Structure formats: C-alpha cells, structure tokens
Amino acid sequence: MSDETKRWTIGSATITALVEAETPGIPPQLFFPTATNDDVRSVEWLADEAGIADPSGAITFRVQAFVVEMNGRTVLVDPCVGNGKQRSLPFWNDLATPWLDRFHAAGFTEDDIDTVVHTHLHEDHLGWDTQRVGDMWTPTFKRARHVYVGRIRTQIRSSRSSLRGSPMSWRRTQIWATVSACCRRRDTRRVTCR
Numbered sequence: 072m073s074d075e076t077k078r079w080t081i082g083s084a085t086i087t088a089l090v091e092a093e094t095p096g097i098p099p100q101l102f103f104p105t106a107t108n109d110d111v112r113s114v115e116w117l118a119d120e121a122g123i124a125d126p127s128g129a130i131t132f133r134v135q136a137f138v139v140e141m142n143g144r145t146v147l148v149d150p151c152v153g154n155g156k157q158r159s160l161p162f163w164n165d166l167a168t169p170w171l172d173r174f175h176a177a178g179f180t181e182d183d184i185d186t187v188v189h190t191h192l193h194e195d196h197l198g199w200d201t202q203r204v205g206d207m208w209t210p211t212f213k214r215a216r217h218v219y220v221g222r223i224r225t226q227i228r229s230s231r232s233s234l235r236g237s238p239m240s241w242r243r244t245q246i247w248a249t250v251s252a253c254c255r256r257r258d259t260r261r262v263t264c265r
Contacts (some may be wrong), residue, residue: 076177084141085100087177089199091151091170094162095131102132114181134163134195136170138179145179153198153230163194170199171211184212 079090099106108128111117117124124130137148151170157163187199200217201208 076173078177079200084139087138087140087179089151089170089173089177090133090135091168091173092162092166093133093186095125096129097132099130100255102130127193127227136199136242138174138184144185144186145183146186147215148188149195150187150197150199150211152195153201155203156198158192158194160194166198171202181212182214184215187212187215187217189217192219 079086097221099111111124111130112126114124117130118126122131134151136150139146139148152158152163152166152168154166154168154170156164156166158166187200199211202211203209249258
C-alpha cells in the first residue's frame with residue numbers, strides 16, 4: 072500500500088484520497104458474486120499500474136475516504152472502518168490503523184470538516200464518525216453536520232448491531248440529517264433535508 076496522499080483538482084474542487092487499509096488476495100466473488108477470476112484477468116487496466124488485481128484474478132480491496140474542498144467548504148465522504156470497532160469481516164474487525172495520522176499529515180484537522188457525507192451504511196463507510204475516548208465513543212468531527220442518503224432510516228432499523236459507535240448511536244446530539252435526493256435526469260438541484 073502506498074502511504075502517499077493522492078490529490079486531484081477538478082475545476083474549483085480539490086479532492087484528497089485518504090487510504091485506511093488495503094487488503095490483497097480477495098476473491099472477486101466476495102463483492103461481485105457472478106464475477107470469476109478469469110473475468111478480472113480479462114480487464115487489462117485492473118492489473119496494470121493500478122495494481123487492483125493479481126495474476127490469479129484476486130483483487131485488492133482498498134478502504135479510503137475522500138475530502139472534497141470547494142467554495143470554502145470541506146466535506147469528508149465515507150469515513151472508512153475506524154479503529155477499535157467490532158466488525159463482521161475479520162480483516163476490518165478491531166482495527167488499529169494510522170488513518171487519523173494520515174488525515175492530519177494531509178493538512179486537515181477534525182475541526183476543518185464542515186460536513187460528513189455517507190453514501191450508505193456499510194461498515195467501511197462510517198467508522199471514523201466516532202472514536203473511542205476513554206470508555207466512550209465520541210464524535211470525531213464535532214463541528215460537522217453528518218448527512219445520510221434517504222433510505223438509511225430503513226437500514227438503521229434493520230442493522231442496529233453494526234451501528235455501535237456510529238453517529239446513529241449518538242443521534243440525540245442533532246448533528247446529523249437525512250437527505251433525499253429528489254433528482255431526476257434534468258433536475259439536479261432539489262435536495263430535501265429532514
């Protein structure tokens with residue numbers, strides 16, 4: 072895994088990738104049930120300098136978050152697995168990674184983050200929302216508003232055990248919101264906050 076921070080500028084936005092972990096040798100069927108190792112091997116760019124696939128067709132799974140800086144805002148997207156969390160996949164369970172150190176080395180502080188966006192509630196998308204301080208899980212990005220895509224209320228009800236230490240376990244703090252993207256092909260402006 073490269074510890075090098077990747078940064079791109081697209082128009083007025085700067086996007087920084089912050090890698091938490093990479094796990095090589097994953098059978099593609101774990102994430103893509105109908106894919107075969109031969110399918111993976113047949114896609115040249117997966118094995119070239121991107122290094123996503125090995126010669127057997129197994130893939131490397133990268134867990135990373137993105138920081139988007141634009142128009143005076145700093146947004147963190149999908150904050151990884153997190154340290155010390157009980158997770159269902161053995162390679163994500165009870166991690167102790169230097170992700171927060173990488174976050175700081177990239178030039179960010181926790182107070183820089185205005186908004187944390189969660190595209191969905193998989194275990195590798197919400198972990199650094201909280202960190203353990205003493206006996207308590209506390210918000211990592213205390214000044215940020217946490218935003219969740221609309222279907223998440225249903226996911227919350229059906230997956231309480233995987234949400235221990237997540238913002239859903241401390242939602243009384245009122246620093247989270249659920250958004251429904253009411254977007255059609257030509258209407259990309261409407262977003263409703265609840």
